Amino acid sequence: MIDRNGFLATYRVWRRRWFYPLISLVVALSLCLTTPMPGRALDLIPFLIQGVQVFQLSNISPNQEVDLGKRINQQLVGSDVRLNRNSEINNYVKQVGQRLVPNSDRPNIPYTFQVVEDNSINAFATLGGYVYVNTGLLKTADNEAELASVLAHEIGHIGGKHVVKQMQQKALESGLLTAAGLDRNTAVNIGVQIARDLPRSRQNEYEADQRGLRTLTRTGYSQAAMVSFMKKLLGKSSTPTFLSTHPGTSDRIVALQRSINAQPSNGRYGLDNSSYKANIQALR
Numbered sequence: 001m002i003d004r005n006g007f008l009a010t011y012r013v014w015r016r017r018w019f020y021p022l023i024s025l026v027v028a029l030s031l032c033l034t035t036p037m038p039g040r041a042l043d044l045i046p047f048l049i050q051g052v053q054v055f056q057l058s059n060i061s062p063n064q065e066v067d068l069g070k071r072i073n074q075q076l077v078g079s080d081v082r083l084n085r086n087s088e089i090n091n092y093v094k095q096v097g098q099r100l101v102p103n104s105d106r107p108n109i110p111y112t113f114q115v116v117e118d119n120s121i122n123a124f125a126t127l128g129g130y131v132y133v134n135t136g137l138l139k140t141a142d143n144e145a146e147l148a149s150v151l152a153h154e155i156g157h158i159g160g161k162h163v164v165k166q167m168q169q170k171a172l173e174s175g176l177l178t179a180a181g182l183d184r185n186t187a188v189n190i191g192v193q194i195a196r197d198l199p200r201s202r203q204n205e206y207e208a209d210q211r212g213l214r215t216l217t218r219t220g221y222s223q224a225a226m227v228s229f230m231k232k233l234l235g236k237s238s239t240p241t242f243l244s245t246h247p248g249t250s251d252r253i254v255a256l257q258r259s260i261n262a263q264p265s266n267g268r269y270g271l272d273n274s275s276y277k278a279n280i281q282a283l284r
Helices: 004-034 041-050 062-078 087-103 135-140 144-159 162-173 184-196 202-219 224-234 249-262 273-279
Strands: 112-116 123-126 130-134
Touching (some): 062 130, 062 184, 087 112, 087 135, 087 144, 087 202, 112 135, 123 144, 123 184, 130 144, 135 224, 144 202, 144 273, 162 184, 162 202, 202 249, 224 249
Parallel strands (some): 112 130
Antiparallel strands (some): 123 130
């Protein structure tokens, strides 16, 4: 025999358990449908139903940035980027990079420095502290201070969140942003494209130069190394990738020299050419 009172009590508990979540979902959907954004009002529905992770790039948290950077790195390394596996070379570059990090604008995120097996003269960074430098650039630099100047510049891009801003701009131009934000897979694909193909803006390069110069100076490296490395590349018969994707190099050199003249430093660390050549001997 069914206990009518017990049944009614159980039914009331069940109804309360499902009533409030259902009301919340209805309210959320109502907000989506009444949002005055033509063509975007329904964009939230699949995210609410499927639970897809989305990011608001305008206020992305450090943890989210690091997570996206990790996923971008995985895709890069799994497809286009072939990493150098020599432990001595990698440890040396990591050592130089980590020496710069405490003096950077964002010392509280984890940084990963990797050497790319590629003879072109290039270095780049993606969000979340991932910095890449080609073996061709390591061979072109004359000393550790010049290498440090390139790493400091790329750290400057991370400090300025330039990749995040460029991702947001690219997503807007491509019509990929929804009312909810940018879903993770799309964000990763855009990040990979930016790392591989898209040039930095002139404004971002000036800012990364200034941030990098401050980091270099605080660490005790020679300020002149940043200028000497850029001047060396200008003398190449063909434009290195590092410069072709970084516009306005001559003007940047002038701006850097002006900043150095305004705030000179006595730092002379990293100018020993022979010591540097010994550290990258495995590339010869």
